[in-house]
């Protein structure tokens with residue numbers, strides 16, 4: 122930060138009353154739509170929330186401009202900035218910041234080239250290289266929980282996405298909103314959202330420990346923000362475009378060419394000119410709409426194929442990919458396993474639906490961790506899951522069920538709940554329709570339930 126900024130902040134502080142002091146804050150200058158500094162001014166989602174906080178409390182805020190997120194974190198550590206309006210809480214940041222309540226949540230996603238397969242989370246990254254923005258919370262998360270993943274630290278989200286687009290790294294992980302915004306602005310049509318990436322961002326206000334006393338006011342202010350406020354901010358920033366990135370020389374060339382073209386047509390005939398002008402405008406509008414449609418289809422495809430609670434593939438995906446699949450599998454061995462949690466209703470009744478939901482998520486984690494790369498795990502509905510194992514016979518499927526049962530027994534579920542499952546197994550017969558095989562596996566599951574649960578039966 123330059124000395125003149127300090128002088129300005131100090132002058133501002135002395136001009137205000139003691140009870141209503143100016144709070145100096147830092148932001149990430151390049152993290153749209155969350156926040157950015159453009160022409161020296163703070164903009165983005167966090168700017169709108171800070172304005173609301175100023176309205177709902179008697180706090181006042183003064184931006185300390187920085188040129189990188191790293192510099193902002195350094196100024197916070199030195200106490201030269203007192204607050205940062207939107208960030209995740211991490212153990213490292215706890216050393217110098219105190220955090221408000223969560224006021225904004227957003228999922229993280231994996232991004233890859235369209236030619237890559239969909240990935241069911243970090244477990245299935247395998248030997249691929251993963252780019253993560255330096256100094257972001259995800260770096261600490263991956264180091265702690267997935268230390269074997271081959272990572273590359275990018276200076277910014279922008280650099281990480283460009284490296285994926287250029288083929289320098291295989292996968293990038295970042296926040297869904299900012300990734301989406303960047304892909305749109307830069308027309309990176311070779312990229313796709315390939316899967317969910319780790320826990321949701323839970324964004325809070327951070328203040329330095331010396332200013333911890335402000336948190337009470339900040340939390341009270343955040344609690345006053347209404348649903349309508351949240352929705353207005355979400356709508357405003359969901360489809361952002363950034364003007365600074367426009368290539369003006371190209372715009373001028375296009376305008377020049379259009380101008381000459383229009384003059385020429387005027388010379389020829391005024392009627393034809395009008396007609397052509399309208400045609401050009403309509404084409405532009407159509408192209409814009411087509412782009413927008415493609416982008417929305419990509420997002421919808423992903424969301425339509427995944428279960429929002431467990432992040433597994435959902436029934437729709439399973440039906441589309443397997444049950445409606447006319448392909449003959451020939452000699453290829455394919456086994457189906459249908460899994461149903463035992464006495465799940467009793468878990469809901471005793472501990473409530475929120476705990477029931479957590480148990481579903483934890484069972485999904487166990488299933489995912491137990492299958493091999495290439496196997497597909499889907500949530501069939503309620504407390505029922507399906508696994509499709511390719512190149513696996515009945516014996517292999519039985520071993521998988523035993524492994525899952527053992528993992529469930531060893532897993533520490535919420536509230537110390539003991540969870541068991543029943544399994545129905547069937548192997549696809551030669552020329553058998555997969556729908557019939559699925560029905561056989563379902564009958565086998567029924568038999569496992571009837572004969573005492575916590576076991577597998579084969580059809």
Ligand SMILES: Nc1nc2c(ncn2[C@@H]2O[C@H](COP(=O)(O)OP(=O)(O)OP(=O)(O)O)[C@@H](O)[C@H]2O)c(=O)[nH]1
Pocket residue numbers: 430461462463464465466467469473474475476477478481502503504570574
């Ligand atoms: N918490 C939660 N519960 C769900 C969800 N989907 C379905 N359920 C509940 O799952 C329970 C399933 O109950 P049942 O079909 O009787 O099966 P069960 O109690 O597991 O008994 P068995 O399958 O015979 O061992 C019902 O109470 C549903 O309300 C969900 O997404 N979250």
